Amino acid sequence: MHVWKKGVNLALTLVMAGGMLSACSSSGNTGGGASGEPASTVSKEGFPIVSEPITLSVMAPDVGMAKWEDMPVLKEMEKLTNIKLEYRLAPLDSFTTKKNLxxxxxxxxxxxxxxxxxxxxxxxxxxxxxxIPLENLIDEYAPNLKAILDEHPEIRKSITTPDxxxxxxxRIDLSAVWYRGPMWYNGKFLEALDMxxxxxxxxxxxxxxxxxxxxPNGNGQADxxxxxxxxxxxxxxFMFGSWGMVSEDIYNDKEGKVHYPFMEEGYKGYLTFMNRLWTEGLLDAETFSQTDEQKKAKGKNNQIGLFADYNAYFTxxxxxxxxxxxxxxxxxSDMVDSAVYGKHPGLSTGAFAISSANPNPEATMRWIDYLYSYDGATLFNHGPEGMLFEYVDKENHVKKFLDVPGGDREEYRATLTPNYGISTPGFEDISLYNGLRGEFDEWIVNENKTKLEPxxxxxxxxxxxxxxxxAEVSRLRSDLDTYVVQMEAKFVTGIEPLANWDSYIAQVKKMGGDRIVEIYQAAYDRWAEN
Incomplete structure (x- = not known):
């Protein structure tokens, strides 16, 4: 499984602009723990969080870069909070199975x-x-997160279940832009063709x-x-946007109408264009059989003119x-007034939960709330000051990187913090990288701002x-999603002529396409009315 190196390379953090400063903490004591323990032992502001040490067990995926009990970030959190963690970790590749068990x-x-x-x-x-429900704990014991939710009520709506x-x-990252890597041009080819x-x-x-x-690669071969x-x-x-489709999955238009893209006329336009490329030898003949590694080998041989990846140099x-x-x-395309781009929503849900076995939910909420503050986000993203970075101007949050053992900054960061290769709770913001952005990072920000953001x-x-x-959506989509992907390949390669479009649409509807739209329309309407 690919390990996502989240942190210092802003090209991989899907950067744009945004800012969420940590909120002021509240004071006072209310409520009680799941075990009946009085919440008065939990401080609502400052550190330590509890007057007497407690131990909490945590389950998390482990990318295997370092032992969590040895990580400076978690040692620092124990000193700050008076809360010791007992780790129940599972390898990242098998975490879902372990979680289900x-x-x-x-x-x-x-x-x-x-x-x-x-x-x-x-x-x-x-x-x-x-x-356990968290909304009351958020209001009472999570001032940093509560401030974000109050400022962005759409986030609260998006994490509130139907009950x-x-x-x-x-994980909140309102500066995020990319759902996945964008498409890139081979700059040498553009230059050679003067385009x-x-x-x-x-x-x-x-x-x-x-x-x-x-x-354009100048080797005298048609390769x-x-x-x-x-x-x-x-x-x-990325290509769907040329025909007005914002996503390769369910999406809504500006009027709130829900669409399943594989039934849209825009999808027919996309298939027509891709079939044209295939027929004329402009789309890789191994598109439907090659691996990502095989595609990259062609890129490293300077053969590819346009491709998708997180960074161009990866290919x-x-x-x-x-x-x-x-x-x-x-x-x-000539079907739309403007192309569109599907932007990341800035949220990754399901990153943190408290179980009914927890005897100290108030203290636990205070612990996690620190990750939604600037200082907590800095600690968990970059480690303690003096190891990976130091402040140049602490008042204005300007940092600089330090030399690290071994020279590989990301490998070293993985030994400092658990926030490496996994989608963690907390918040991400471009301000965490003041002074740390290099020329390439700034260039990516500008490419996003000028090409995608508008x-x-x-x-x-x-x-x-x-x-x-x-249950109904899962049942319908288990067959339908397979069918539309198979038909996409057939339409693009010409095995299935686009003259059979009406028969295809009839089959999609028969397999539940319209019903899927109805279900998601109802869910969207509930969200909009919340």
Whole structure:
């Protein structure tokens, strides 16, 4: 499984702009713990959180870079809070299986961290009382998170289940832009062809045609691959925007109408264009059979003109990011007035939950709330000051990196903090990187700002389905999603002629396409009315 290096490379943190400062803490004591222990022992502000040491068990995925009990961040948290953690970790690749076994066993940890609890699990285990409601704890013991939710009520709506409760906390990154890596042009090819970055489908077609015909890699061989992909999964969402579809999954338009893209006329336009590329040899002939590693090998051989990845150099080769290979602009087709881009919603839900076994939910909420403050986010992202970084101007949050043992900053960071390679609770913001951004980071910010942000919109809010709705959607989509992907390949390659479009649409509807839209429309309407 790919390990996501979250932290210092802002190209991988999907940067844009935004700012959420830590909120002031409240004071006073109310409520009681799950075990009946009085909450008066829990401080509502400052440190330590509890007057007498307590131990809490935590279940989390482990990427295996260092022992959590040895991490300076967690040692610092124990000193700050008076809360010691007992770790129940599972390897990242098998964490979901282990999590399911724990839920089935009844032997729950006190809290789940970076747990990727699904929305259906929230509804299911919340209604059973296995996960406890958090909204009152947030109001009383989480001033930093509460301030964010008060400022951004759409976030509160997006983490509230149909029964009116909040059972998990999210990772919040309102500066995020990318759902996945964007598309990139081979800068050497653009230069050799004396072309600008295309802005329309016809300009894109012209570029791809010239890549095929004019030997831009200059080796005297017709070995260029204009557009390369892996089963279209890496480019589909980016390409959909050319025909007005904001997502490769359910999305809503500006009027609040829900769409399933594989039934749209825009999808037919996309298939028609992709079939044109395939027929003329402009789309990699191995698109539907190659691996990502095989695609990258072609890129490192300087054969590919356009592709998707988190950074261009991941595909084209080299050891350092650079600005020579420009980010693609979602090109406009003649079916729309403007292309669109599906922006990340800035939330990753299910990152934290408290179980019914926890005797100290108030203290636990205070512990996690620190991660939604600037100081807590800095600690968990960069480690304690003096190890990975130091402040140049602490008042204005300006930092600089320090030399690290071994020289690899990300490898070293993975030994300091658990926030490496997993989707953790807390908040992410561009302000955490003041002084740490290099030339490439600033370039990515500008590419996003000029090319994606003007046409970006969140495809669909994070909504919850009822248990009945989730069961029906899962049943319908298990077959339908397989069918539409198979038909996409057939339409693109010409095995299935687009003259059979009406028969395809009839089959999609027969398999439940309209019903899926109805279910998500109802969920969207509930979200909008909340």
């Amino acid at each position: 724990v839920f089935a066993s009844g032997d729950y940890p006190d809290f789940f961290y970076a747990s990727e609890i699904t929305k259906s699990e929230e509804v299911n285990y919340g209604s059973q009382g296995i996960l 009116g409760h909040i059972y998990t906390l999210p 600008e970055v295309p802005t329309t489908t016809e300009e894109l077609y012209t570029y791809l045609k010239r890549v095929k015909d004019e030997d 260029e691959i204009p557009l390369s992909s892996v089963k279209l999964d890496d480019i589909r969402m 084209l080769g080299g050891t350092e990011p650079g600005t020579a290979d420009p980010m693609a602009i979602p090109v406009k 046409i970006a919109q969140v495809p669909f809010p994070i909504v919850y389905l009822t248990e009945e709705e989730q």
